[in-house]
Amino acid sequence: MLFLRGANNRYRVADEDDVIFEAIQIYNRCFSRGEALTSPDKAKDCIKLKLAPFEYEVFLCLFLDNQHKVIACEELFRGTIDGASVYPREVVKTALQYNASALIMAHNHPSGISEPSQADRVITDKLKSALALIDIRVLDHFIVGETVYSFAEHGLL
Incomplete structure (x- = not known):
């Protein structure tokens, strides 16, 4: 209550x-412009609030400045109940448009299972490598299910 x-x-x-x-x-x-994400838990809570209601996969990025203040939160890709196609070129292009210094990626698993799939691991590595070429840091990749899985907390970044 x-x-x-x-x-x-x-x-x-x-x-x-x-x-x-x-x-x-x-x-x-x-997600207000200029709001600083001061802890992983704050970012997790915000992202869970954003992604939990969807019955299909949604991939979004929080674009951040060099002080980790929010520039924008943008839903980049939508998929089906068990997958979404994510294109690194589009993520890089959007990060450059926002002049981001860092970003946090997130997507949901409508099944409720937060563990990353092999495809999740592969796309995370691809995005991290592509963004590193233009000096944009990937701070984390969250998967929202019944709980929120953090790649950074599990040493996968």
Whole structure:
């Protein structure tokens, strides 16, 4: 049960609309231009909020400046219930358009299983190599399922 403090400083039980409104506020704070991603957990929470509702795979990137402040969050590719085609050329092109210094990649697994597939590992390596050629750091790749898997936390970056 969620409680909210009202204007009179008394608490009341939050209804569904309150919860949705609060989620939208959190989402907007996470992806606001200039918002610094100060911890992996903050990035995870924001990305999970963005990707959890989809019933098909979505691949997105958070484009960051050299202080790890958000420049943009962009959904780059959509797929089906069990896959999405990701093209490194398009990721590089978009990163250059935003003049990003770093990025965080993320996609969801509608199955709920967060473990990376072999294809996930391969595309992560390809993207990391392609972006390194133009001095853009890949900070992490998150997979959102029932939990959030971090490539960086598992030593895969």
